[in-house]
Amino acid sequence: MNYFVKGNPDLCIGCRTCMIGCVVAHEGKHIFEVDPDSYSFNPKLHMVKTARLSVPVQCKHCENPACMAVCPVGAISQKDHCIVIDTDKCMGCKSCMDACPFGAINMTVQTGKVQADGSEKKVANKCDLCYGLPGGPACVRVCPTEALTLVTEEELGDAMERKRMEAARNAYRETHPQE
């Protein structure tokens, strides 16, 4: 099973530190030294704020990803419990963006790259669970309120097993009231 990061709206204060942590992890600390106008800030998760809640939304790393199925050039693949985009293969057709029911994919400018007519090159951008980066998902590490959790197959399996046992115990108590 793929892993995924999920936010808890009860804990999230909407500070966007996760978005900054994401960009720093993927781009390196040099972004603090460049002219902000020359740089395209592309976090791979999106802070959602409504009247009821604030929480970041990011890729769920689906087991049968709609984005992967719809990509015409095979730029989206599964690697080590993770769905990743090969931005060199991506040609920005937005099919994945349309297919994703969570809005977890956006199109972002590739800094320093242009198309044949000189216009900006944009490709699909989404959470890759900090694939290949040391320390695991940066968003989870930097969140000041610990509102983000990396959910692994083991953890989800354990939680399901616990819930089933609890359900079985409750059902047993129902049929054996005197015990």
Next chain:
Amino acid sequence: MKKEIGSFVVGDSTKCTGCKACEVACFTVHNRKSNHVGNTVGTVTVPVTPRLFLTRFEQGCMPIQCKHCEDAPCLNACSKGAISRIDHQVIVDAEKCIGCKDCMQACPFGAIALLPYAKDGRLVAQPMAEEPKVFASKCDLCAGIEGGPACVKVCPHQALRLVDPEAEREEKNIRAAESLLLTKDWR
């Protein structure tokens, strides 16, 4: 907010009946001025050149058209500079197109066809060739044509949809965030 990526039209194979009204409407609106095409068959003196392509496949049918890619392979493949991005859409300049077929080969959707080029109700001849001039015919989202994409408007089954990808993404984000309220106690 500034729209930063291109819109596109997508078909829905669960609704499409293959009537080709989209193809006819597409041809009509693009040739009203240049080829005096009106609302009746009698006004048509040039070949019907749609910019989207009704496609039949094993399970049904649907129109296939350009996605206006953000790193467009057709645009990057065009050696003549005949394809450019105007207001976030990928547009072919039919006058500049030399029919080299590179864009057709670069497009992974088959969203481009080389079709006869007509002006003033007549095919444009090439003095030294038997065949008339052709152009890379692809969706331009009805750029410069009043009322937006004709295919979407004309479809009798509402099988075509104009997608504003960033606006839809934001709506989906909000639904995903709301649903996190339901799963927050997953442990």
